[in-house]
Amino acid sequence: MAIQKAPVxxxxxxxxxxxxxxxxxxTDAGLNVLALERGADRTHEDFAYPKPAxxxxxxxxxxMMQKPKQSAVTIRRGLDExxxxxxxxxxxxxxxxxxxxxxxxxxxxxxxxxTDLALKSFADENFEPGVLQEDMQIxxxxxxxxxxxxxxxxxxxxxxxxxxxxNLNGEIQExxxxxxxxxxxxxxxxxxxxxxxxxxxxxxxxxxGYHPFPNPSxxxxxxxxxxxxxxxxxxxxxxxxxxxxxxxYSKASPQTCIxxxxxxxxxxxxxxxxxxxxxxLAPDGKTAxxxxxxxxxxxxxxQPADIVVLASYSLNNVRLMLNSxxxxxxxxxxxTGVVGRNYAYQVGGGISMYFDDIEFNPFATAGATxxxxxxxxxxxxxxxxxxxxxxxxxxxSQATGTPISMPLPKNTxxxxxxxxxxxxxxxxxxxxxxxxxxVMSYRTNMLDLDPTWKDPYGMPLLRxxxxxxxxxxxxxxxxxxxxxxxxxxLKPDYRDESFQLExxxxxxxxxxxxxxxxxxxxxxxxxxxxxxxxxQSWDVHNVFVxxxxxxxxxxxxNPTDLIGALTYWCAKKIREDYLKNxxxxxxx
Amino acid sequence: MSSRIQNRQRRDFIRxxxxxxxxxxxxxxxxxxxxxxxxxxxxSDYSPLFFNDDEWAFILAACDRLIPSQGNGPGALEAHVPVxxxxxxxxxxxxxxxxxxxxxxxxxxxxxxxxxxxxxREVYQxxxxxxxxxxxxxxxxxxxxxxxxxxDQVLSxxxxxxxDFAAMDExxxxxxxxxxxxxxxxxxxxxxxxIYGGNRHMGPWKMVGFPGARGSFRxxxxxxDVEYPLGPVSLxxxxx
Ligand SMILES: Cc1cc2nc3c(=O)[nH]c(=O)nc-3n(C[C@H](O)[C@H](O)[C@H](O)COP(=O)(O)OP(=O)(O)OC[C@H]3O[C@@H](n4cnc5c(N)ncnc54)[C@H](O)[C@@H]3O)c2cc1C
Ligand code: SF4
Numbered sequence: 029m030a031i032q033k034a035p036v037x038x039x040x041x042x043x044x045x046x047x048x049x050x051x052x053x054x055t056d057a058g059l060n061v062l063a064l065e066r067g068a069d070r071t072h073e074d075f076a077y078p079k080p081a082x083x084x085x086x087x088x089x090x091x092m093m094q095k096p097k098q099s100a101v102t103i104r105r106g107l108d109e110x111x112x113x114x115x116x117x118x119x120x121x122x123x124x125x126x127x128x129x130x131x132x133x134x135x136x137x138x139x140x141x142x143t144d145l146a147l148k149s150f151a152d153e154n155f156e157p158g159v160l161q162e163d164m165q166i167x168x169x170x171x172x173x174x175x176x177x178x179x180x181x182x183x184x185x186x187x188x189x190x191x192x193x194x195n196l197n198g199e200i201q202e203x204x205x206x207x208x209x210x211x212x213x214x215x216x217x218x219x220x221x222x223x224x225x226x227x228x229x230x231x232x233x234x235x236x237g238y239h240p241f242p243n244p245s246x247x248x249x250x251x252x253x254x255x256x257x258x259x260x261x262x263x264x265x266x267x268x269x270x271x272x273x274x275x276x277y278s279k280a281s282p283q284t285c286i287x288x289x290x291x292x293x294x295x296x297x298x299x300x301x302x303x304x305x306x307x308x309l310a311p312d313g314k315t316a317x318x319x320x321x322x323x324x325x326x327x328x329x330x331q332p333a334d335i336v337v338l339a340s341y342s343l344n345n346v347r348l349m350l351n352s353x354x355x356x357x358x359x360x361x362x363x364t365g366v367v368g369r370n371y372a373y374q375v376g377g378g379i380s381m382y383f384d385d386i387e388f389n390p391f392a393t394a395g396a397t398x399x400x401x402x403x404x405x406x407x408x409x410x411x412x413x414x415x416x417x418x419x420x421x422x423x424x425s426q427a428t429g430t431p432i433s434m435p436l437p438k439n440t441x442x443x444x445x446x447x448x449x450x451x452x453x454x455x456x457x458x459x460x461x462x463x464x465x466x467v468m469s470y471r472t473n474m475l476d477l478d479p480t481w482k483d484p485y486g487m488p489l490l491r492x493x494x495x496x497x498x499x500x501x502x503x504x505x506x507x508x509x510x511x512x513x514x515x516x517x518l519k520p521d522y523r524d525e526s527f528q529l530e531x532x533x534x535x536x537x538x539x540x541x542x543x544x545x546x547x548x549x550x551x552x553x554x555x556x557x558x559x560x561x562x563x564q565s566w567d568v569h570n571v572f573v574x575x576x577x578x579x580x581x582x583x584x585x586n587p588t589d590l591i592g593a594l595t596y597w598c599a600k601k602i603r604e605d606y607l608k609n610x611x612x613x614x615x616x
Numbered sequence: 617m618s619s620r621i622q623n624r625q626r627r628d629f630i631r632x633x634x635x636x637x638x639x640x641x642x643x644x645x646x647x648x649x650x651x652x653x654x655x656x657x658x659x660s661d662y663s664p665l666f667f668n669d670d671e672w673a674f675i676l677a678a679c680d681r682l683i684p685s686q687g688n689g690p691g692a693l694e695a696h697v698p699v700x701x702x703x704x705x706x707x708x709x710x711x712x713x714x715x716x717x718x719x720x721x722x723x724x725x726x727x728x729x730x731x732x733x734x735x736x737r738e739v740y741q742x743x744x745x746x747x748x749x750x751x752x753x754x755x756x757x758x759x760x761x762x763x764x765x766x767x768d769q770v771l772s773x774x775x776x777x778x779x780d781f782a783a784m785d786e787x788x789x790x791x792x793x794x795x796x797x798x799x800x801x802x803x804x805x806x807x808x809x810x811i812y813g814g815n816r817h818m819g820p821w822k823m824v825g826f827p828g829a830r831g832s833f834r835x836x837x838x839x840x841d842v843e844y845p846l847g848p849v850s851l852x853x854x855x856x
Contacts, residue, residue, distance in 0.1 A: 077831060078829045078831060078851050079851075080831075081809075081828075081829035081830075081831045081851065082809055082829075082851060083807070083808060083809070084804060084808035084809065084812055088804060088808075089708075089709060089714075090714070095714040096714065096715050096716035097713070097714050097715060097716055097717070100716035103728060103729075104728075105725075105727075109724075109725075110722065110724065112722060112724045112728045112729070112731055113716050113718075113731075114716070114728075114729055115715050115716045115717065115729060115730055115731065116712075116714075116715045116716075116729070116730065118729055221837045221838050222838070222840075223837060223840065224840040224841050227840060262834070263834075264831065264832045264833065264834050265832075265833040265834055265836075265837040266830075266831040266832060266833065267831070267833065268831060275831055276831075276832075386841055387840075387841050387842060387843050387844075388841075389833075389836070389837075389839070389842075389844055391826060391827055391830075391833070391844075392833035392836045392837045392844070393833075393837070429826065430807075430826075431807040431820070431821065431824060431826045432803055432804055432807045432808060434807075434824070442775075442799060443681070443682040443683065443771070443799055443802070444681065444682070444683075444684065444768065445684055445686050445687055447682075447683065448683055448684065448686075448687055448688075448689060448691075449687060449688075451689075451820075451823070451824050452688060452689065452823060452824060455824035455825060455826065456824070456825055480720065481716075481718060482718070533727060534727070535727040536727065536728055536729045537726075537727065537729050
């Protein structure tokens, strides 16, 4: 018999970015809110100097990340391959513990463009039939730029976003991104300091007629007090940012921006080591009654709640929906069902450049340090001519200079005397040109439950079916050619490159990004979306899923600004309409 | 091969590559004192927590070739990389504490990642035993008794998968995987903070110019293309 807890108004599964935001919003509305987090508690003491400055523990032993033992994903590249469990982490590094991946992210905080939110409409207007792959399943988000803009603005204030404004209420501003959607307010803080690589990139990009601007950053450039009264200190450029907790209260995270304020509220409670295994449904299947979790002592606990918020990261949210039978699972053969449909990711690529006589001091850097340009995001160039849709953010970023992960030219020996010589010759003399590209959604890129492998609680693992498709390979080739033009101007002593070109397949062994999106996508049509445009389950009206799982396909940048904005958007609707009148917020 | 010749070859190996190490004990119990560059706990004073004598001799002899002492900067032995590896294998990493180790185990494309039922401890135990067997069969001596050039050849054959573990009745582990794990752990031990046992006195950090755990560069980030003047500090506060 499961232990039965006293009911709460709302239970939140997962206490990362979206869980923390929801906690704030729903307690504001006067609800009694409980957050359940499967990992350990983590406070500023865990991040006190010098603890985070440990490349082995955080960069290689994944101290802050999801433990495959507790929750693995099985992966295959196509419907006819047998999926195998990802037994140790590799391509993506979801979070575990209070703060989620929000505690160890890099902190590039960037918006999508208005076009990205309505990509299907854009495609219909700009692409002749037959140009795009037949198995593509792209869709509009179902929410407009104007609806989301206030929420971007607020979340960016919560994070102390640092950068250079490019479009203020329709007026283009010098030095910022002329292609960004109109902002209602400028960036809260000025951009981070430039580094050697950003100066070089900027100059070469301008020479080619592009419009570079500083990476929008949630590593704050100045002291900042956010709307919740939380204080951040100016970034130290400590060089241990991406994959690490911040040792300086400078990186926006649930800890630094929200949780201390939230924990002071008497109507908020959180429990750690509480691994939610299922959302429980009423007999008619139309509402949730609460969630079941396994506590740190291995007890099964039932937590009754009027509202269930799934904020456990995109992949985990989809798995919980499938394991709880919320919504119809997607079937790639009949192309019916919605849960697990349209899983997407991010495609990367880049040119590594080595300059024997230039000191880059890569250890003196913030996670988000870099320059980028958006001249190749959808609508800003004619990609139809090249047979693909989507775009890429083109950048030179320098997240860290830690030595175990030091880049070396591909042709240097991996061991022996030549290896040792190469370490000395190349450390600190490297900069990178990168593309971070969009990934469309396709019939067979999807999520479902694995038929074989289970977690320690007996629940089926999530099965991911994903591979690079022709559209992204064409995009990569196009962007590669543009980056080569920049490298030609910069004239490194040595360069090599890596892109997902024709014939390449997804590899789970080396890091790609933790920008896993889709699988429970939002929309206005219940036959192609799992949640409506307010992130409410079409089928179980008191279940809300504000996360990257809502993206119908991925755009060419980092997801968290959009995840944050969607979470506030969802919360607003709950506060303004749902609480007064619980029920479906849209009719099917 | 007689044990006398083996011992001579061991001595050659030690003379040839461990001149910076004050003293070293190999599996056979032979202790040799070589030129000491600095006074500090020596590798020979270290009692492995995980490896047995034969395995420890292999690890010393392999690390010595993966990052040799030759040239500028410390080799893997001066940096105490074997200590790092031993301690890692004794801890959570060695036991694959965080990994998903439930069966069934099914072989698949290498791009789908590691799929066998062995923890890193077991990988090392099996990999070393198989390599030693192969060296005995092929060269009539254990790996650590071979000269530097032959050891390089064996390592390279492991790396390229030219040594066929499957033909030696190993069901799961390919030679190349054993090698890549060893190489990865060697790189880690060379550059991870000294609290983990390797990167002794931050020699490798000094060699490349990495300032370690300083974690504060606000006054340096705008000094473009200028060499950073300060040495490293470690998590325990050691300064270099
Ligand atoms: C190395 C790295 C760098 C990144 N850099 C960037 C970047 O620069 N810019 C950007 O936009 N994004 C970046 N990201 C991605 C970013 O971290 C995520 O988009 C963001 O954290 C997602 O927020 P979330 O609330 O959905 O999930 P999370 O913040 O991960 O929170 C989910 C929480 O739910 C918990 N949980 C999961 N399952 C359960 C369960 N069953 N029961 C209870 N609790 C559960 C988890 O333990 C976790 O704490 C990066 C990620 C990584 C790993
Ligand atoms: S680089 Fe800045 S924001 Fe990132 S961890 Fe270091 S001090 Fe914090």
